[in-house]
Amino acid sequence: MRSRAHFQSHPIHPILVAFPIAFFTGAFVFDVISFINGSHSLFTAATYIVIAGIIGGLMAAIPGLIDLVGAVPPNSSAKKRGIKHGLLNTTVVVLFAVSLWLHHNNDTVTWDILLVELVGCMLLTISGYMGGTLVYRNIIGVDMRYANAGKWKELFVAESRGKIEVADEDELKENQMKLIHANGQRIVLAKTDKEYVAFDDRCTHKGGSLAGGAMICGTVQCPWHGSHFDVKTGAVKAGPARDSIKTYHVIIEQNKVFLDL
Numbered sequence: 001m002r003s004r005a006h007f008q009s010h011p012i013h014p015i016l017v018a019f020p021i022a023f024f025t026g027a028f029v030f031d032v033i034s035f036i037n038g039s040h041s042l043f044t045a046a047t048y049i050v051i052a053g054i055i056g057g058l059m060a061a062i063p064g065l066i067d068l069v070g071a072v073p074p075n076s077s078a079k080k081r082g083i084k085h086g087l088l089n090t091t092v093v094v095l096f097a098v099s100l101w102l103h104h105n106n107d108t109v110t111w112d113i114l115l116v117e118l119v120g121c122m123l124l125t126i127s128g129y130m131g132g133t134l135v136y137r138n139i140i141g142v143d144m145r146y147a148n149a150g151k152w153k154e155l156f157v158a159e160s161r162g163k164i165e166v167a168d169e170d171e172l173k174e175n176q177m178k179l180i181h182a183n184g185q186r187i188v189l190a191k192t193d194k195e196y197v198a199f200d201d202r203c204t205h206k207g208g209s210l211a212g213g214a215m216i217c218g219t220v221q222c223p224w225h226g227s228h229f230d231v232k233t234g235a236v237k238a239g240p241a242r243d244s245i246k247t248y249h250v251i252i253e254q255n256k257v258f259l260d261l
Contacts, residue, residue, distance in 0.1 A: 016060035017131065023053030024096055024124060028117040035109040047103040050096050057093040064089070071140055074186075076207025078138035078224075081130055088127035095120035139212065139223045149214070153178035167257040172196075177220075179211040182261060186211075187248060189257065190231055192218050196257055197231045198248035205241035 030046035033039065068082045095116050102113045134140045150173060157164055157180065166180050172191040179201060180187045186201035188211045199220070201211050208224035215221070219228050219237055227241035234244040249260040 016056065016063065017128075019056030020053045020060060020093075021124060021128065023049050023056055024092065024117075025121060027053060027096070027099070028114075028121050031109045031113055031117060035114060038108065040108070043103070043107075043109055046109075047100065050100045050103065053096055054093055054100065057089065057096075061086075061089065061093075067140060072134075072138070073202065073207055073209040075202060076138075076209075078134060078140060078207070081134060081138070082140075085127055085130040085134065088123050088130070092120045092124045092127065095123070137224065138208070150176040154181070154211075155179070156181045161261055163251060163258045163260055165256055166259050167196075169252055169255040169257055171257070175215045177211050177215055179209075180259065182259070185261075187259065188220070189250070189259070190215055190220070192231060196250045196252065198250050198259055199229070199231055199234055200246045202245070203227055203229075203241055204236075204243040204245060205239075210245070 027046040027049040030042045030049065034042035034046065064086060068079075068086060072078050072082045099113055099116045099120070102110065102116065106113070135142060153172075153176075155166060155178065157166065161183065164182055166189055167178060172178060172189070174191055174193050177188050177190040180189055180198075186209075187198055188201050189196065189198050191197075192215075199210070201209055203210055203222040203224065205222065205225055205227050208222040208227075210220050210222055210229070213221045213223040215231065218231055220231050221228050222241070225240055226238070227236065228238035229235065229241070229245050230237055232247065234247040236242060236244055251258040251260055
């Protein structure tokens with residue numbers, strides 16, 4: 001058995017994305033003005049701003065990729081959105097790299113430079129909208145821990161079948177949850193006012209992580225769209241989800257909690 005910390009979404013990511021947005025937009029504005037009035041100093045400034053934007057974009061891509069791999073739930077609408085978001089950002093960086101090459105091969109702003117940068121800024125706007133959706137709709141990078149939820153707990157286990165030890169009997173308090181990774185599955189271990197329960201981490205609506213939601217009175221709520229599930233039976237108690245979640249048998253032996261897989 002082994003454990004490791006959860007890949008929490010990086011708080012530095014939203015800070016870093018501000019730089020490529022500002023630099024790429026600023027370069028396009030400078031080039032437009034330079035194209036109109038023939039200012040060579042603005043053309044030169046735009047060249048250096050594009051370089052800064054490319055560097056900023058590559059720096060922002062690192063925590064963004066970590067978030068995509070570790071913080072976005074698999075098999076979810078957010079994962080698909082995150083992949084599109086990343087591909088669009090990559091395309092934007094490539095387009096402005098082309099713009100930089102055109103800057104070095106011209107003495108003044110040309111139509112092809114403006115066109116490339118215009119397309120880049122348009123894609124940047126679309127990508128930015130997707131990024132905002134990931135934060136405000138999919139709660140990526142937002143701490144949804146509610147009162148008395150306790151510290152985030154996550155466990156990776158090497159065992160894939162049979163009876164697997166996942167916690168001490170007194171580890172979780174009432175309404176606390178713990179995310180278990182076993183055999184390629186994400187399973188939530190939770191404690192109600194009566195007993196320990198276990199259920200799939202994936203909401204059947206759009207794939208939101210239930211471990212990142214809230215649990216009270218034997219019901220877990222998905223943080224994305226508010227679906228409610230009975231943690232004992234897996235039945236849907238409130239939509240928009242229609243299908244129930246899978247539950248698992250929990251065994252308590254010698255002050256240890258086991259999952260029966």
